[in-house]
Amino acid sequence: MQSPPHAILLIHCPDQAGLINTVTDFVYRNKGNIVSLDQHVEEEQGVFFMRIAWEIDQFLIPREKIGEFFHTLIAEPNQMSWQLHFSDIKPKVALFVSKASHCLFDLLQRHLTGELACDIPAIVSNHTSLAYIAEQFDIPFYHFPITAKTKAEQEIKEKELIDELNVELIVLARYMQILSADMCGSYPNRIINIHHSFLPAFKGGRPYQSAYDRGVKLIGATAHYVTSELDEGPIIAQDVAVVSHKEGINDLKRLGKDIEKRVLSRAVYLHLQRRVLPFGRRTIVFD
Amino acid sequence: MQSPPHAILLIHCPDQAGLINTVTDFVYRNKGNIVSLDQHVEEEQGVFFMRIAWEIDQFLIPREKIGEFFHTLIAEPNQMSWQLHFSDIKPKVALFVSKASHCLFDLLQRHLTGELACDIPAIVSNHTSLAYIAEQFDIPFYHFPITAKTKAEQEIKEKELIDELNVELIVLARYMQILSADMCGSYPNRIINIHHSFLPAFKGGRPYQSAYDRGVKLIGATAHYVTSELDEGPIIAQDVAVVSHKEGINDLKRLGKDIEKRVLSRAVYLHLQRRVLPFGRRTIVFD
Amino acid sequence: MQSPPHAILLIHCPDQAGLINTVTDFVYRNKGNIVSLDQHVEEEQGVFFMRIAWEIDQFLIPREKIGEFFHTLIAEPNQMSWQLHFSDIKPKVALFVSKASHCLFDLLQRHLTGELACDIPAIVSNHTSLAYIAEQFDIPFYHFPITAKTKAEQEIKEKELIDELNVELIVLARYMQILSADMCGSYPNRIINIHHSFLPAFKGGRPYQSAYDRGVKLIGATAHYVTSELDEGPIIAQDVAVVSHKEGINDLKRLGKDIEKRVLSRAVYLHLQRRVLPFGRRTIVFD
Amino acid sequence: MQSPPHAILLIHCPDQAGLINTVTDFVYRNKGNIVSLDQHVEEEQGVFFMRIAWEIDQFLIPREKIGEFFHTLIAEPNQMSWQLHFSDIKPKVALFVSKASHCLFDLLQRHLTGELACDIPAIVSNHTSLAYIAEQFDIPFYHFPITAKTKAEQEIKEKELIDELNVELIVLARYMQILSADMCGSYPNRIINIHHSFLPAFKGGRPYQSAYDRGVKLIGATAHYVTSELDEGPIIAQDVAVVSHKEGINDLKRLGKDIEKRVLSRAVYLHLQRRVLPFGRRTIVFD
Numbered sequence A, B, C, D: 001m002q003s004p005p006h007a008i009l010l011i012h013c014p015d016q017a018g019l020i021n022t023v024t025d026f027v028y029r030n031k032g033n034i035v036s037l038d039q040h041v042e043e044e045q046g047v048f049f050m051r052i053a054w055e056i057d058q059f060l061i062p063r064e065k066i067g068e069f070f071h072t073l074i075a076e077p078n079q080m081s082w083q084l085h086f087s088d089i090k091p092k093v094a095l096f097v098s099k100a101s102h103c104l105f106d107l108l109q110r111h112l113t114g115e116l117a118c119d120i121p122a123i124v125s126n127h128t129s130l131a132y133i134a135e136q137f138d139i140p141f142y143h144f145p146i147t148a149k150t151k152a153e154q155e156i157k158e159k160e161l162i163d164e165l166n167v168e169l170i171v172l173a174r175y176m177q178i179l180s181a182d183m184c185g186s187y188p189n190r191i192i193n194i195h196h197s198f199l200p201a202f203k204g205g206r207p208y209q210s211a212y213d214r215g216v217k218l219i220g221a222t223a224h225y226v227t228s229e230l231d232e233g234p235i236i237a238q239d240v241a242v243v244s245h246k247e248g249i250n251d252l253k254r255l256g257k258d259i260e261k262r263v264l265s266r267a268v269y270l271h272l273q274r275r276v277l278p279f280g281r282r283t284i285v286f287d
Helices: A019-029 A063-078 A104-111 A131-136 A151-164 A179-187 A207-214 A249-272 B019-029 B061-076 B100-113 B133-136 B150-164 B181-186 B207-214 B249-272 C018-028 C063-078 C104-114 C130-136 C151-164 C181-185 C207-214 C250-272 D019-029 D063-078 D102-112 D129-134 D151-164 D181-186 D207-214 D250-274
Strands: A007-016 A032-042 A047-057 A080-086 A092-097 A119-125 A142-143 A170-174 A191-195 A218-225 A235-240 A276-279 A282-285 B006-015 B033-043 B047-055 B081-086 B091-099 B121-123 B142-143 B169-172 B191-195 B216-224 B237-244 B276-280 B282-285 C005-012 C033-042 C048-055 C079-088 C090-097 C119-125 C141-143 C167-170 C191-195 C216-227 C235-242 C276-280 C282-285 D006-014 D033-042 D047-055 D081-086 D092-097 D120-127 D141-143 D169-172 D190-194 D217-225 D235-242 D274-280 D282-285
Touching: A007 A019, A007 A063, A007 A276, A007 B150, A007 C181, A007 D006, A019 A032, A019 A047, A019 B282, A019 D019, A032 D019, A032 D033, A063 A080, A063 C216, A092 A104, A092 B249, A092 D006, A104 A119, A104 A249, A104 B169, A119 A131, A119 A151, A131 A142, A151 A179, A151 C167, A170 A249, A191 A249, A207 A249, A218 B237, A218 C276, A235 A249, A235 A282, A235 B216, A249 A276, A249 C250, A282 C191, B019 B033, B019 C018, B019 C033, B033 C018, B033 C033, B081 B150, B091 B100, B091 C018, B100 B121, B100 B133, B100 B249, B121 B133, B121 B150, B121 C250, B133 B142, B133 B169, B133 C119, B133 D274, B142 C130, B150 D019, B150 D250, B169 B249, B169 B282, B169 D169, B216 B249, B237 B249, B249 B276, B249 D250, B282 D006, C005 C018, C005 C063, C005 C276, C018 C033, C018 C048, C018 C063, C033 C079, C048 C181, C090 C104, C104 C119, C104 C130, C104 C250, C119 C130, C119 C151, C119 C216, C130 C141, C130 C216, C141 D063, C167 C250, C191 C250, C216 D047, C235 C250, C235 C282, C235 D217, C250 C276, D006 D019, D006 D274, D019 D033, D019 D063, D047 D274, D063 D081, D092 D102, D102 D120, D102 D129, D102 D250, D120 D129, D120 D151, D129 D141, D151 D181, D190 D250, D207 D250, D235 D282, D250 D274
Parallel strands: A092 A119, A092 A170, A119 A142, A170 A191, B091 B121, B091 B169, B121 B142, B169 B191, C090 C119, C090 C167, C119 C141, C167 C191, D092 D120, D092 D169, D120 D141, D169 D190
Antiparallel strands: A007 A047, A007 A080, A032 A047, A191 A218, A218 A235, A276 A282, B006 B047, B006 B081, B033 B047, B191 B216, B216 B237, B276 B282, C005 C048, C005 C079, C033 C048, C191 C216, C216 C235, C276 C282, D006 D047, D006 D081, D033 D047, D190 D217, D217 D235, D274 D282
16 A cells, blocks of 8 residues: 655756756656656746656665766756655654644644654644643643743744754744744745735734724635745645624634634645745645 | 515614614514515624515505605614615616626626616726627617826716716726726715725735735635725625636636626625625625 | 623424514513524425524523423414524533544534533544544543444443433534434434535445546535435535545545535534524525 | 647556656657646556647647657557647537527637637527527527427437538537437537536436425536436536525526536636546546
């Protein structure tokens, strides 16, 4: 049932003729069986994107040399940016939370049932209210209380923890602290946040109140990579639900939780499947 | 098959105990058979809203006196704002268009097949490109070319036409001129516009370009009553469609047309069914 | 913040003029403040439905007498079927599960955060795999292993438990046993099941396989009251998600879980809010 | 603005290593610039699918020889089924209608504004009610009245017309006649029908009545290729809309029209873009 290990290569570079051929040729000649290939050309800017996955059990180049060979033979001559991943290596993910439990539960339940291919070595929080959930799921809980004064030093400790645990991805699962520009800059395209509105509408705080006041007929949620500009990072996933005048603010919050859960989980899933390629303020999502 | 004529009453007033009872009593004692009743309380502001419809064929108060009696006996003592409509009186609707035909066709097709209970005595445009459609559907076409200089005087002529034709509702079916504050103010809650984004995101011009640049994963459209503040009027209907990196700007425009068509037609339908009660920046839609 | 206790009355009866007035009059004269009123007439069959909620803190009739008074004064003369509930009395709900944990987790998380106004005195299963979740959430777990031979006697024990615990609602949260006709008949409109297809498509077993084989472009889930006819009970809630050829069976199952979770939770929420009125094979859902 | 002409190749064959490489190599070596490539492997049955499009203005093989060369060099050795299309050749489409106008109008409006890249040389009907629309849009209208007795001979005449006009695709835009097995068999994967339910639910006649009776909370529409088995052909597109107890049969029909319009138009668009690959009862849709 377990599929054989794959190499997954994500590429982007200036567009030119023959790129698909060049890459598939590299895989094929070295006895890799391509299991999926997606490509996209952003015509306005002339940029080529590609995701290719192949079985490596018969591949002529040893797994630890694939990156080096690809870089020298293919990437450098074609000015490619690239990432290489292996399907049998589980990345480490840290979950940052505050007091709301819905996204945390949802992620942990999916992890438990094998839907999210990762390890979760840490739940980090500026509060202790959700420590019991970490205990329920037997995951180490780290408490970093944050005030305006302590923020800088606490972030340093958080970064030490992340580096020590070898965390690849940070998920802000309704973490109610704005990360400093330094923190954002330390993990480019490695922090996913869920914002509780359909961005770019209702940036910043209290989006449900703003949605109520504006009288919108849809509410939404947005999962995006975090950049130093608040709520402006590349969007990975969005969804909405229909609402009406009947829903008061508390109903919007209740209905919104459902959207937040599924949008955040979907974004994390796509990231872990190596299907997301951020590019400027946009993402290419090969789903 | 034709249902007997109904009176439809839309009400709002400060909330207090007994309002439903007061109104249903007025209808019932005078031999009106209630066919539908919807109510809503906006708890934050303590406002009561109601829509009630009843058959008037046996009603003791003659149709032309219902308003007066209701006003004196019920509305005034309870500080109610109210509108009274009759299901067998078709309002007159003017369609304003520029060059895009999709919303116009959609509205005319629905009108032709009896879905929109109104008369359409005029198609108004600042261009002549869609005159042929008016001719196809045998509806008078009025051409008011507009430049920065002529705008004010042309709007005066438009208003004369609207008043002369006894138009109740103006539908901006992708009409690419911004109405003056004076024009907006002349027809409060009587002008419906379709904006090609999920407001409040991407107000103003070129929303599909902005949506593309921001990399959103959903595009939308919003039908709203026009006020003097651009794209800020009370929202009647909204919808969205899923998009991905694969869609270029032209694809967004193409997919957006579908959303625009159905959102605008739905808003016009709801208005004509007397199901929309604007209140501040919000609408109560009894659908 | 806590709203004062409400009485909630659900009614249906043969349609006739004056019903709304009769009921609102009963509430108003006895000093009840109506907080919501919904009504519906099923025109084909001439049936009137109503849900009315009012604050009872000032109500002249004591809470334990409301049913009797309403029955004698209003219901009997108008041939009404009715149910009376109070917003401050939490019904008891038993969750039946087998091996899949997603719906169970979702319900428990919502319960924990106060979204579902009920008590959960029992998790019942024909397996022991999910006992650890019951333990996590500190809820008694009852194991009733079932074989073809033991089914009848085990159902008797389950019924004893349900009656002993005073359970009002049974939720089949991906419970993989078909209840006997006797069991179904013992709890009419008191058992909610989640079926993993958009009924009436793909009734019975293996709906995702069937959906895959038929090549549908949408998959869905359906929450319904259980009757003795398999997958034929009145539908409370349904939803779908878009799929494509890219999704294999396992992807359909994974995506389907999300739909199942939200559709089942929504149905349970609506039931607990006393917003669902089953009538024949249909439901009136006053949401 | 006009993009240069593309060749579009649709392929399926038994899966094996190296297929992507083989095909891209054929294009690349002959100086074709690949503008898009999609592939899919149906793992259960081991079938490989591909759609590849390339610019042909610099292609070494002349356009009229591409098929022959591809067949000999690539397709035959790999047991490929294939179709070759050119983006600058507009296929001819015949629209079959009865009395309902909504799908017809929608298709014609899209055609008029350039959204559907085809010619429409004929509107065919068993009634004359929609002849006026054909006239409006200046398209020849053919009336073939059909009774149980005349059906066979009328279909022969229809086929003569289709062949004479060189029609590639027949669109049943709410055409209320069931085509004979012979007629279906004459145009495999060349007839698209819109069925007014989310198949496989509510096959056959009166689906809205059945949906109403079953009390579903969603209604839908399905566009599919026509086969001799009624409503069993491969599905191209589906969509749904939320409904409630409030909608009577006429409301379902009204709301359903919107779904039918957009689903049928989408299916026709995808077919004309050469994005649909039928395979057994399923379709691969490279959108």
